[in-house]
Amino acid sequence: xxxxxxxxxxxxxxxxxxxxxLILVVFFAVRGVVSALYWADxxxxxxxxxxxxxxxxxxxxxxxxxxxxxxxLGIAPQSAARQRLSDIAAAQGVPVxxxxxxxxxxxxASHTAAP
Amino acid sequence: xxxxxxxxxxxxxxxxxxxxxxLSCLALPAPSSVIMLAGGAFVASxxxxxxxxxxxxxxxxxxxxxxxxxxxxxxxxxxxxxLSRAPARARAIAAARARLDRRAGMTVxxxxxxxxxxxxxxxxxxxxxHLAWPRFALPGAAGELVWVTLYIGLGYAFAASIVExxxxxxxxxxxxxxxxxxxxxxxxxxxxxxxx
Numbered sequence: 655x656x657x658x659x660x661x662x663x664x665x666x667x668x669x670x671x672x673x674x675x676l677i678l679v680v681f682f683a684v685r686g687v688v689s690a691l692y693w694a695d696x697x698x699x700x701x702x703x704x705x706x707x708x709x710x711x712x713x714x715x716x717x718x719x720x721x722x723x724x725x726x727l728g729i730a731p732q733s734a735a736r737q738r739l740s741d742i743a744a745a746q747g748v749p750v751x752x753x754x755x756x757x758x759x760x761x762x763a764s765h766t767a768a769p
Numbered sequence: 770x771x772x773x774x775x776x777x778x779x780x781x782x783x784x785x786x787x788x789x790x791x792l793s794c795l796a797l798p799a800p801s802s803v804i805m806l807a808g809g810a811f812v813a814s815x816x817x818x819x820x821x822x823x824x825x826x827x828x829x830x831x832x833x834x835x836x837x838x839x840x841x842x843x844x845x846x847x848x849x850x851x852l853s854r855a856p857a858r859a860r861a862i863a864a865a866r867a868r869l870d871r872r873a874g875m876t877v878x879x880x881x882x883x884x885x886x887x888x889x890x891x892x893x894x895x896x897x898x899h900l901a902w903p904r905f906a907l908p909g910a911a912g913e914l915v916w917v918t919l920y921i922g923l924g925y926a927f928a929a930s931i932v933e934x935x936x937x938x939x940x941x942x943x944x945x946x947x948x949x950x951x952x953x954x955x956x957x958x959x960x961x962x963x964x965x
C-alpha cells in the first residue's frame with residue numbers, strides 16, 4: 655500500500671485537514687499574486703481620497719500644503735484633529751463626494767505642477 | 770467594508786484600537802491589522818498621539834491573550850477529554866501537547882505576529898495544557914510587542930497606502946499560518962518518527 659493509502663486508512667482526519675490546509679495555502683498564494691499584479695498597475699498605485707480620511711491625513715498622504723487642503727475644503731487652515739471628511743461634509747451640508755473631488759483635483763494639479 | 774472600520778479610527782481613537790486587538794486575540798472577527806495600520810497613519814498625520822495608540826493596541830492584545838489562556842485553563846480540560854474519546858485522537862492530542870510543552874516559548878512568541886491567525890488557538894491550547902502561566906505570558910508579551918510595533922510602525926511609515934498594505938499583510942499572515950499548519954500535518958501524517 656502506498657504511503658498516501660496507508661495514511662488514508664490510518665490517519666484520515668489528519669490527511670483531510672492537511673488537504674484543507676494546502677487548499678488554503680494555494681488560495682492565499684494566488685490571491686497574493688493577483689493583488690500584486692493589480693497594484694503594479696500605475697492607475698491603481700494611489701489610493702483615492704475617501705470619507706474616512708482627515709484633512710491632516712490628506713496633507714500627509716498626498717504631500718499637499720495644509721493651506722491648500724483647507725482652502726479646497728472651505729475650512730480654517732489649522733483644522734482640528736480627528737475631523738473626518740465625512741464629518742466636514744455633514745457640517746457643511748454637502749455630499750462627501752464634493753469634498754473628495756475637490757481634493758482629487760488638488761492632487762492632480764500638484765502632480766502637474768511638480769512632476 | 771474596510772472603509773467602515775477606517776471611519777471609526779479617527780472618531781473613537783484608542784478605544785476602537787483596543788477593541789480590535791482584544792477581539793482578534795480571542796479569534797473574534799475584528800480587522801485588527803488594518804485598524805493598527807490606520808492608528809499608525811493617524812499618528813503620522815498628527816490626528817492621534819503615539820502613546821495612547823500603541824498602549825491601547827498592546828493592552829487589548831495582552832488582555833485578549835490572557836483571557837483566551839484562562840478560558841483554556843478552565844474549560845479546555847473538558848474539551849480535551851471530549852476529543853480524547855477515540856484512542857487515535859487521544860494519541861494525537863498527547864503528541865501535540867508534548868510538542869507544545871517542549872517549544873512553548875517559540876510557539877507563543879511566533880504566533881503573536883508571524884503566524885498571527887493561529888494565536889487565539891495557541892492561547893486556548895496553552896491554557897488547556899496547563900502550561901505554567903509565565904511560560905505563556907512572557908513570550909506572549911514579547912510577541913505582542915513585536916506585532917503592535919510592526920503594524921503601527923508600518924502604518925506610520927506608509928500612511929498613504931494602509932488599505933493596500935492591510936490587504937497584503939492579511940494575505941501574507943493567512944499564507945504563513947496555513948503553511949505552518951500544513952507542515953505540522955505533513956509531519957503528523959507521513960513522518961512517524963518525526964511526529965513523536
